Amino acid sequence: MYLARHGWRVAAVDLVDRAVRQARKKADAAGVDVTVLCGDATRLDEVGVPGPYDLFFDLSCYCGIPPHRRDAYAAGLTTRAAPGAQLLMFGYGPEAFDDPISCVTADELRARFAGWQLTDVTPGTNPVPTFWFTLHRAAVAA
Ligand SMILES: C[S@@+](CC[C@H](N)C(=O)[O-])C[C@H]1O[C@@H](n2cnc3c(N)ncnc32)[C@H](O)[C@@H]1O
Known part of the structure; x- marks a missing residue:
């Protein structure tokens, strides 16, 4: 809104x-x-959101996605990203929960989001470790 x-x-x-x-x-x-x-969000072909989009905003959706579906999520966004698109993602750090999978790290995003650049990582203000990640697609096709 x-x-x-x-x-x-x-x-x-x-x-x-x-x-x-x-x-x-x-x-x-x-x-x-x-x-x-x-x-x-890991099956965007079925959702009817062809894009392209200039901005993706993810408020801890990615953290709720099981690891084996996270590459599909990244691929869905990448296909729909306009040149120069941004992804702004809020997520929990590995120390936030007892379980090892409901989190996200900068290294994971770098590995999964091929063709994107992680341009900023800002810690959140929550009582447990959280982060705001900013990723950018190249402004022109490589
Ligand atoms: C922290 S809540 C954020 C809710 C709301 N989007 C907001 O910004 O306030 C995370 C949301 O991600 C949704 N979610 C988790 N896995 C999803 C998936 N694979 N596809 C779409 N939504 C998913 C959950 O249902 C939940 O509503």
């Missing part, structure tokens, strides 16, 4: 139907034009 209010054309995706319905209600009540779609 914030982005749409600031002039962006926004498509939002979540796996959980209830979350999608709530988001649609919220956007309608606020009179904000956002397309909210129910689907799997």
Whole structure:
């Protein structure tokens, strides 16, 4: 809603139907034009979001994706990225939880997001370790 209010054309995706319905209600009540779609961010071909997009915003969705689906997530975004696109991702560090998979590291993003550059890592302000990662696609095709 914030982005749409600031002039962006926004498509939002979540796996959980209830979350999608709530988001649609919220956007309608606020009179904000956002397309909210129910689907799997690791299977964007099935969701109907062809792109290209200038900005991807991920608020800890990636951390909820099992490791074996994370390359598919990266590929889906990469295919839909406009030249110079940015990915802004919030995620939990490895020390945040007892389980070893609900986290993300800079090294993992560098390895999985081929063709992107990790340009910034800013620690979050949460009580557990969190980070804001910024990645960029090349402005022109290599
Ligand atoms: C921390 S919540 C963020 C919720 C909301 N997007 C926001 O920005 O406030 C993470 C969301 O990621 C969603 N999610 C987890 N795995 C997903 C997947 N494979 N595809 C789409 N959404 C997923 C969860 O359902 C959850 O709503």
